[in-house]
Amino acid sequence: MSEASGRERRAANPFAGGGLDRATHLRGDLRWISDRLSDPSSRIVPVSRSRSLVARAAGEGGTEADGMAYAPVLLPPAVLASDLEPPGEWIFLGLEGGADGGRAVFAADLPGEEDVPGEAGDAREASPSDSPLDGAGEFLDLRGVGAMLGQREGSLLAYARAIVTWSRRHRFCGTCGCPTRPEQGGHVRRCGDETCGAEHFPRTDPAIIVLVTDGDRCLLGRKDIWPEGVYSTLAGFVEPGESLSEAVVREVREESGIEVGSVRYRSSQPWPFPASLMLGFRAERVGGELSVAREELVDARWFERADLARRREIGLRLPGRVSISRRLIEDWFTG
Numbered sequence: 001m002s003e004a005s006g007r008e009r010r011a012a013n014p015f016a017g018g019g020l021d022r023a024t025h026l027r028g029d030l031r032w033i034s035d036r037l038s039d040p041s042s043r044i045v046p047v048s049r050s051r052s053l054v055a056r057a058a059g060e061g062g063t064e065a066d067g068m069a070y071a072p073v074l075l076p077p078a079v080l081a082s083d084l085e086p087p088g089e090w091i092f093l094g095l096e097g098g099a100d101g102g103r104a105v106f107a108a109d110l111p112g113e114e115d116v117p118g119e120a121g122d123a124r125e126a127s128p129s130d131s132p133l134d135g136a137g138e139f140l141d142l143r144g145v146g147a148m149l150g151q152r153e154g155s156l157l158a159y160a161r162a163i164v165t166w167s168r169r170h171r172f173c174g175t176c177g178c179p180t181r182p183e184q185g186g187h188v189r190r191c192g193d194e195t196c197g198a199e200h201f202p203r204t205d206p207a208i209i210v211l212v213t214d215g216d217r218c219l220l221g222r223k224d225i226w227p228e229g230v231y232s233t234l235a236g237f238v239e240p241g242e243s244l245s246e247a248v249v250r251e252v253r254e255e256s257g258i259e260v261g262s263v264r265y266r267s268s269q270p271w272p273f274p275a276s277l278m279l280g281f282r283a284e285r286v287g288g289e290l291s292v293a294r295e296e297l298v299d300a301r302w303f304e305r306a307d308l309a310r311r312r313e314i315g316l317r318l319p320g321r322v323s324i325s326r327r328l329i330e331d332w333f334t335g
């Protein structure tokens with residue numbers, strides 16, 4: 001086992017390392033799935049307009065700022081079994097508490113009310129249309145609360161969000177346009193037209209994210225949509241016909257003009273926004289001069305270790321702890 005893979009096993013990134021038994025061998029057992037859908041001990045992970053249902057929780061796992069922590073709200077099937085949320089569309093995620101005898105967990109895509117403009121023109125927070133959920137918790141974006149969830153809980157909600165998003169986007173066949181139906185516990189959607197019958201499977205888009213170093217300094221970039229002062233590692237999607245190391249070299253060159261070598265894998269992170277897998281690397285500068293691609297970044301700079309140590313004094317903010325980019329930076333800084 002490599003040094004990097006050993007570190008990943010000891011401390012998984014947020015949204016990874018949940019430990020849920022996915023029980024793929026049970027997805028095609030229609031009778032077993034049906035029994036679990038009506039079993040009151042089963043639990044449903046609700047997703048509404050790409051948000052996850054969570055509630056404030058006491059205990060460890062809060063932020064540095066206010067100690068706040070969250071926990072997922074999992075619901076018994078009877079709460080959601082209505083015409084608006086048909087159990088036939090629920091997606092089997094796996095088993096909690098061990099092999100075949102564990103508690104079954106499903107994901108459900110709940111319709112939410114359309115955003116309603118307020119007096120100032122901003123949108124009201126979306127809410128589920130099913131009244132039994134009133135008071136159960138809040139539907140919040142995982143990017144905002146992911147760092148305030150436990151490892152297992154964050155992984156479960158990320159899994160549910162990703163596969164619900166995929167299923168919602170494949171209600172119709174991409175080959176012929178006919179409606180699709182779920183199979184294999186919701187992990188396959190098959191075209192309902194028998195002359196087509198195309199199968200559609202969940203997709204994951206690989207993206208590289210890389211910390212570029214040059215001696216005792218690292219390269220960080222900034223996008224205009226980020227909060228003031230935030231700088232992060234460079235990243236981009238892997239293109240067809242491209243290896244991971246090739247993607248690292250290309251993305252760094254395109255965004256910064258820097259040429260890199262010694263590309264080394266560090267760790268990975270599921271990133272369900274909507275369906276990415278972030279593959280973290282470190283690479284060393286071997287040439288080129290910094291030239292920011294303005295269509296990608298508004299700024300990019302070299303930061304010394306000393307800059308990171310006094311980042312509050314100089315107004316530098318690192319990405320949130322929910323992202324693998326923060327880990328890449330901190331691993332180098334403490335390295």
